[in-house]
Amino acid sequence: MRLPFTLLIDPVPADSLQQDFADTFREMDSSAPALRVGELSTQRGDGVFETLAVVNGHPQEVEPHISRLRNSARICDLPVPNADQWRAAIAYVVSRVPQRGEIALKFVLSRGVEHGPAPTAWLHAAAAADFSIVRANGVRVITLDRGYPRGVAERAPWLLMGAKTLSYAVNMAAIREAHRRDADDTIFLTTDGFVMEGPTSSVVLRIGGEYVTPAPSGAILHGTTQQSMFDYLRAQGASVGYRDVTVEELRQADAAWLVSSVRLAVSVVALDGAAFAADQALTDALNTYLLARTA
Amino acid sequence: MRLPFTLLIDPVPADSLQQDFADTFREMDSSAPALRVGELSTQRGDGVFETLAVVNGHPQEVEPHISRLRNSARICDLPVPNADQWRAAIAYVVSRVPQRGEIALKFVLSRGVEHGPAPTAWLHAAAAADFSIVRANGVRVITLDRGYPRGVAERAPWLLMGAKTLSYAVNMAAIREAHRRDADDTIFLTTDGFVMEGPTSSVVLRIGGEYVTPAPSGAILHGTTQQSMFDYLRAQGASVGYRDVTVEELRQADAAWLVSSVRLAVSVVALDGAAFAADQALTDALNTYLLARTA
Incomplete structure (x- = not known):
């Protein structure tokens, strides 16, 4: 013990x-x-x-x-x-x-x-670190170019983009870059402006009442907690989906979350320095659900 | 000892x-x-x-x-x-x-x-592994897309492209991909067709009598052994230079080498499955020079 x-x-x-x-x-x-x-x-x-x-x-x-x-x-x-x-x-x-x-x-x-x-x-x-404050208050996020165009993972499997490898130096550098810009975390974009994921999280958006996340692909890990979040949302009768999401859609989304296994769901409260609308009530409910799971 | x-x-x-x-x-x-x-x-x-x-x-x-x-x-x-x-x-x-x-x-x-x-x-x-055979016989090389367009390293320093980090999983995967294709090693290209470097080596070409290597930049490490090779070539009166090199120039080069600290210089003898002209006499002289250095 x-x-x-x-x-x-x-x-x-x-x-x-x-x-x-x-x-x-x-x-x-x-x-x-x-x-x-x-x-x-x-x-x-x-x-x-x-x-x-x-x-x-x-x-x-x-x-x-x-x-x-x-x-x-x-x-x-x-x-x-x-x-x-x-x-x-x-x-x-x-x-x-x-x-x-x-x-x-x-x-x-x-x-x-x-x-x-x-x-x-x-x-x-x-x-685990104490994430109670960030779960309650959300995170300030910057977007960063991941350097890859959309689709490269399928053409170039040696880039290992669908694998969660130990080669995380870039992920860690992206978080340091966020801190340098007075933010907490990062959302990676493709060079052609599609939303990918965070360095250690999935991205979920609410757009027009639907919850969407970029389709898991050769380039994007299928988030385990994102799947749990979708289970919860489906049980609430909400519509969920996987599809391509552009950075413009991100900027105009009704709400956005970074979702990961240990920090769980955190609201995006600022994006590239501008305030961003958050649904903190849903974040709280979701984390209550995630913390109460017994399997 | x-x-x-x-x-x-x-x-x-x-x-x-x-x-x-x-x-x-x-x-x-x-x-x-x-x-x-x-x-x-x-x-x-x-x-x-x-x-x-x-x-x-x-x-x-x-x-x-x-x-x-x-x-x-x-x-x-x-x-x-x-x-x-x-x-x-x-x-x-x-x-x-x-x-x-x-x-x-x-x-x-x-x-x-x-x-x-x-x-x-x-x-x-x-x-060190015994590299005598590969120094004498050369390496079969494939080109692989590194996934990044030229210039991204300067725009996105969080990609750490100019740093030799421990996050080498992609480099190792590229060498495995070469083996899968019955080759020995890889030359990385940008998505827009410029020569970068090998996963663990620099690339030097001879084009029209001049020895060239892609300019070290945010995206390309400055090869220590490549610099020694250029010292040797300069002392022989040869012309050397750093500049952008396209994959078409690579395919039409008079000769090409992969150059690294321990394996030293090896001739490219096949490129993407096609035989490639090698200057083995120069390779031999160069490795004799590199092995004889006492500082």
């Missing part, structure tokens, strides 16, 4: 029939070194990851996260993760951490040590 | 007047864990690096590599490396490794452990 908590796992093949994975798990002291400098995750950002929320002892969106990890691995020619093993590893970590409060659980599949025989994998649970 | 050899260093500020850095160096067992899973290098590919060659006990292009590391750090808002400390660290590693043969010495500056107080840094020396 302590944080941070680190579990190294020895990945088994996707088609293994193994059911008991206890011998593939190894608890680590989080403050002690666990990785060699030859690790390709650290040398090359060469691996894939997911981060899910554990709220009051309940890991959220486990299946969508495992499914996306497997998809990312396929795109990166990594051995496809064994879903049973990762489910068991998540359950193991959840059983070892505090059963109250919000925890960010990151799980990583790295290509392993250079010239090594096997990938490296681990889970790392840490107390 | 052993490989691999790992040295962790505790970075001092760029303006420190410290001259003796021994107390900032710590030798590590390369086979033992050295990094925590909270490392941002491994979580986010968030750091910068260089790789230089040590040939028969001589580290090569030390100043250009340190200079480029410092430039990469500036672009990434990392604390600028203290050049004296890195020089001393390189000298320390070189004194501890075999004085015969070719060694790849990688040095890394990471943003450090998440929420940690300081960056993490290390050097890692390993025996």
Whole structure:
């Protein structure tokens, strides 16, 4: 019952029939070194990851996260993760951490040590930052050119745009650029002016009463929390949809949210320095829903 | 006198007047864990690096590599490396490794452990792969779209294109794509058809008797070995230059090379599946020159 908590796992093949994975798990002291400098995750950002929320002892969106990890691995020619093993590893970590409060659980599949025989994998649970203020007050957002034209991901799969890789230096730089401009976060645009996603979030807009998000594609990750948000909205009788969204539509939207697994839904309250209308009542209701999920 | 050899260093500020850095160096067992899973290098590919060659006990292009590391750090808002400390660290590693043969010495500056107080840094020396065959026989190369139009790096510095970051997943994917197409390596093009660089090398062409390489810019690293190649060519009385190069010029070039610190110069012998003229005599002379440098 302590944080941070680190579990190294020895990945088994996707088609293994193994059911008991206890011998593939190894608890680590989080403050002690666990990785060699030859690790390709650290040398090359060469691996894939997911981060899910554990709220009051309940890991959220486990299946969508495992499914996306497997998809990312396929795109990166990594051995496809064994879903049973990762489910068991998540359950193991959840059983070892505090059963109250919000925890960010990151799980990583790295290509392993250079010239090594096997990938490296681990889970790392840490107390989530306190997002209560930003959930209540929203975020100031800037738009930034992601440098890619729309459609390039499908033409150039080696750009790995549909994979959630460890090569996140640009994502982190985009957030620093936002801070430099007195904002909190970023929405990436294609060079030809289509809305993509945030560096660590999905973008959802309300346009003419409909909730829309850019269609997940080779270039845009399918947001796990965005899917939960759509589930909630559908249950409320709202109309939801996936489609291309231009930056002009973003500027004229009735409301916009950045949505992610641990911070959950936050209202966009300023866009490129101009005030932006927010529906804080819906944001509050949505986060209440997201925090109350028990599966 | 052993490989691999790992040295962790505790970075001092760029303006420190410290001259003796021994107390900032710590030798590590390369086979033992050295990094925590909270490392941002491994979580986010968030750091910068260089790789230089040590040939028969001589580290090569030390100043250009340190200079480029410092430039990469500036672009990434990392604390600028203290050049004296890195020089001393390189000298320390070189004194501890075999004085015969070719060694790849990688040095890394990471943003450090998440929420940690300081960056993490290390050097890692390993025996270089045997590149004698590829230096003699050349490489089959494919061109791949890097997804970015020319000029985007200057407009969008948050893309970090001029920095050599640890976020190399795309570079590695491009090399895997080359292998998939029965080739050895890749030359990246802009979406509008300009030659950029290889995933781990610079591109030099001979066009009408002149040696040219795409101008280093926000989007293209200034190759340390390319600069040495130009020094050699200038001393031979050849004309060298930096300028924009189109893919059509690449296809019609008299000869082309991929140039990098450890593999050194290799001839392009096939381009996108078609045979490509090589000047192997020059390649041999150039590598003899590069391997014989003692500074």
